[in-house]
Amino acid sequence: MSRVTAIVFAAGMTSIAVAVPVLVARSAHPAAHRVDVSVQGFTDGKVWHFSPRTIRATYGDTIHVHFEAVGAGHGFRVQGENVDLTAYPGMPQEATLVADWVGGKEFYCTFDCGPGHAQMSGMIVVTRRAE
Ligand SMILES: [Cu+2]
Structure with a gap:
């Protein structure tokens, strides 16, 4: 893996690590009753x-x-x-x-x-x- 590829990969994983908890938190909002x-x-x-x-x-x-x-x-x-x-x-x-x-x-x-x-x-x- 080249250095550039590694940086892009790391950046991608970071955005997933940030996005997933946000999406989970969003779906954890109070559901319709x-x-x-x-x-x-x-x-x-x-x-x-x-x-x-x-x-x-x-x-x-x-x-x-x-x-x-x-x-x-x-x-x-x-x-x-x-x-x-x-x-x-x-x-x-x-x-x-x-x-x-x-x-x-x-x-x-x-x-x-x-x-x-x-x-x-x-x-x-x-x-x-x-x-
Ligand atoms: Cu009536």
Whole structure:
């Protein structure tokens, strides 16, 4: 091995030695999580509401929604997302969506469940993933 070849080889090995730990450290960043949320739409005679009213996730998370209707049929649609469920008492529904935005997106009832129907909304709040 000539001296020049040895220097080039050494420089190459050094850059690999630097690059590999950086790449490993990068992939060790917190991975996206699965957020499981059980949402209930309530019609209890006085109050129409979702529980919880706020779903929190971090950017990139997969949100798995288990949606149950209590007291009457209820809908669960998420603004701008391909999620549109209708559940009836005893017949829960499931949906999965990826939190690929930062900020709030409203979810709301799409089933005419009674006088409190218009009050039935909530928010999915997605925060930035830490660098
Ligand atoms: Cu409704």
